[in-house]
Amino acid sequence: MSKRGRVLVAMSGGVDSSVAAVMLHEQGYEVIGLTMKTWDYASSGGSSKETGCCSLDSINDARALAVAYGFPHYILDIRNEFSGSVIDNFVEEYIAGRTPNPCVLCNTHIKWEALLKRANHLDCEFIATGHYANIRVHDNGRYVVSKGKDENKDQSYVLWGVSQENLARTRFPLGNFSKTEIRQMAEDMGQHELATKSESYEICFVPNNDYRSFLRHQVTDLDDRIGxxxxxxxxxxxxxxxxxxxxxxxxxxxxxxxxxxxxxxxxxxxxxxxxVVIGDEVELQRSAATVRNINLMKYASLEEPMEAITKVRYKDAGMTSTLSQNGDTMQVEFHHAVKGIAPGQSAVFYEGNDVIGGGFLA
Structure with a gap:
């Protein structure tokens, strides 16, 4: 085993996770690559050729890179777990009148748990992903997710649910780099096709980003039940x-x-x-929100109200707010009204670049 330790890297076949694996390899870690098969178009109601992180092409790309750099690569089929947790929750949330946040659930309950379980089997001290975020240890000894250097790619918002135990074993090699720099690294590695791979901003398991058709495919009598x-x-x-x-x-x-x-x-x-209640844009504004199922990172708990920046959407700039904790619920009072608060989405609290914690909007 190398002096840096053995690390299991989640490799989707995309440029980010591929460069992350090579970076760790060159830094002296003993790298093992793992590609997780989480879904397929057939089970999602899609008819076009599979694309994205779970396609056969992407799996083959990840494996080819591992072979080129001489480290092992495995494929892990977690479609059953993914379907039973992420997809079922996605459907249940829409039927409950909420807007789900599948990437948070996938990170927290599927990818991290699946990675760590396999890491233990392979005697890996660490796991790593291609997320654009950082992890640091605060003065109080707690592990904190912080924003990545690239503000346009920062993924700290979807990582609020990761536990302290899991953060302690996680590495984010891309946190201090921009997307442009990562693409250039891939070019410098001689991986032109990888460097120029397009990105998908859609939910990975919803074909053509058509969630209505997806819901109808998953719940075949949905239109009969809810007309x-x-x-x-x-x-x-x-x-x-x-x-x-x-x-x-x-x-x-x-x-x-x-x-x-x-x-x-x-x-x-x-x-x-x-x-369905509709109205003018001004009616979307809210001055407060309740956030449930919170997970705190930077502090074990908030004994007193504190000021923070709260983001209620991934691309939200955030709004200054006052946080008041009550058990696993956080009351958020916004200093200026915000619009579009959607129950089921995530609210994430920041102190500077650090994630204080987050939860689901009630």
Whole structure:
């Protein structure tokens, strides 16, 4: 075993995880590559050629790189676990009238757990991924996820759920690099095709980013169970019909299929009555939020209210807020109103570049 230790690297076949594996290899770690098969188009209702991190081409690309650099590579089929946790939750959340956050669940409950379980079998001290984020140890001894150097690629938002125990064994080699620098590294490695691979910003298991068709494929009697319902205004006035509440999300403007002579947005989803409340953009604004199932990183708990930046979406710039903890719930008071708070999405709390913690919007 090398002096740096043995590390199991999650390799999707993309440029980020591939360069991460090579970086660790060149830094003197004993690298073992692992590609996880989490889904396939057939089970998701897709008909086109598979693309992305779980395709056969991507698996072969990961393996070819490992062979080129002389380290072992394994494939781990976790489709059953992924389906039973991430996909089932995705469907259940929409049926509950919420907007799910599958990447957080996948990171927390699938990828990290699957990686660490296999790392233990292979006597690996560490695991590593190609996330654009950093991990540091705070003065109080706790492990903290911090923002990556590349603000446009920073992925700290989707990592709030990782436990202290798991963070202690995690490495993020790309945290101090930009995407442009990583692509150049791949070019310098002689991996032109890898360096120029396109990126997908869609949910990996939803074909063509069409979540409505995906829901119908997963729940074949969904349209029978939940038929058309009413669009109403905030005062209860019925202004039209919708296809069924699971097919809408908070803040949605396009695709509503209703014309009121002005832009309108989804303000609220009421599953009990199959009602979708719509209204003007200003009505989306909220001054407070409740966040459930919180996981704290930087501090074990918040004994007193504290000021922080809270992000309620991945690409959200964040808003200054005051946090007050009550058990596994956090009350967030925004200093200025924010819009588009969608139950089921993540709220992540920052102190500077550090993730204080996060949870799901109630």
């Amino acid at each position: 058309p319902g009413n669009f109403t205004l905030s005062d209860g006035t019925v202004v039209g019909k919708h296809e069924g509440y699971p097919y809408y999300t908070i803040g949605q403007r396009k695709g509503l299929g209703i014309a009121l002579g002005r832009p309108v947005f989804v303000l609220e989803i009421i599953p009990e009555t199959n009602t």
